[in-house]
Amino acid sequence: MSTELWTAVDGYIENLFLPDDPALSAALADSTAAGLPEIAVSPAQGKLLTVLARAAGARRILEIGTLGGYSAICLARALPADGRLVTLELSPLHADVARANIARAGLAERVEVRVGPAVEALAQLAAEGAEPFDLIFIDADKPSYVAYLEGSLPLARPGTLIIADNVVRQGRVLDATSDDANAQGAARFNERLAAEPRLSAIVLQTVGSKGHDGFAIAVVME
Ligand code: SAH
Numbered sequence: 273m274s275t276e277l278w279t280a281v282d283g284y285i286e287n288l289f290l291p292d293d294p295a296l297s298a299a300l301a302d303s304t305a306a307g308l309p310e311i312a313v314s315p316a317q318g319k320l321l322t323v324l325a326r327a328a329g330a331r332r333i334l335e336i337g338t339l340g341g342y343s344a345i346c347l348a349r350a351l352p353a354d355g356r357l358v359t360l361e362l363s364p365l366h367a368d369v370a371r372a373n374i375a376r377a378g379l380a381e382r383v384e385v386r387v388g389p390a391v392e393a394l395a396q397l398a399a400e401g402a403e404p405f406d407l408i409f410i411d412a413d414k415p416s417y418v419a420y421l422e423g424s425l426p427l428a429r430p431g432t433l434i435i436a437d438n439v440v441r442q443g444r445v446l447d448a449t450s451d452d453a454n455a456q457g458a459a460r461f462n463e464r465l466a467a468e469p470r471l472s473a474i475v476l477q478t479v480g481s482k483g484h485d486g487f488a489i490a491v492v493m494e
């Protein structure tokens with residue numbers, strides 16, 4: 273197994289499917305310049321989010337964990353002109369960088385970045401009586417993933433797609449005694465996803481420029 277080969281194949285996929293994307297390139301460059309960690313989804317994973325959001329016919333999308341707005345741009349591109357993406361972010365700096373990146377991508381009208389702890393923001397959305405979301409992307413701090421799933425279900429409807437990033441963590445989810453809080457959080461999330469009768473779900477492991485990890489993909493049942 274070789275990260276070099278996975279990265280080369282990611283390059284091949286990007287050349288075919290994402291040859292030139294100034295808004296996304298600039299979003300990454302400005303995120304790095306502002307000192308944000310380089311942990312956005314890969315370009316191919318971002319395109320997967322766009323494709324899934326289009327397949328779902330999503331008009332309302334919720335994201336948990338904005339960073340510099342890379343995945344938010346990928347998701348919001350799938351929205352119709354009157355669609356809406358709400359993205360939740362703890363860090364005011366990350367939120368500022370994201371707003372600028374989203375505006376440059378021409379998506380400011382469709383995207384709202386909410387700053388604060390996401391568990392509280394989810395409860396607030398429910399209290400506001402927010403219309404159900406068609407797609408929910410979970411990608412913030414891994415130890416809170418179960419709480420994010422619990423906070424997301426009341427904001428969903430039958431047919432809502434729930435996607436979560438980083439649920440394999442280079443296989444560290446296999447180690448029940450791991451002291452890696454992120455892997456433990458992902459493992460508890462996967463167990464909850466598998467046991468949740470309201471969901472039909474699977475985990476797909478991924479390799480590529482971001483190493484070995486995985487996406488959980490679930491749909492809310494009737
Ligand atoms: N989805 C982004 C990457 C998100 S990285 C992309 O692919 O482009 C994870 C983000 O979650 C970071 O910006 C971090 O600040 C944020 N985060 C961490 N803890 C959080 C919390 N409790 N509530 C909301 N956001 C949180």
Ligand code: DHB
Nearest residue numbers: 311312313411412437438
């Ligand atoms: C890491 C990667 C991610 O995609 C993320 O959302 C958080 C952390 C990481 O590799 O540390």
Ligand code: MG
Nearest residue numbers: 311411437438
């Ligand atoms: Mg992630």
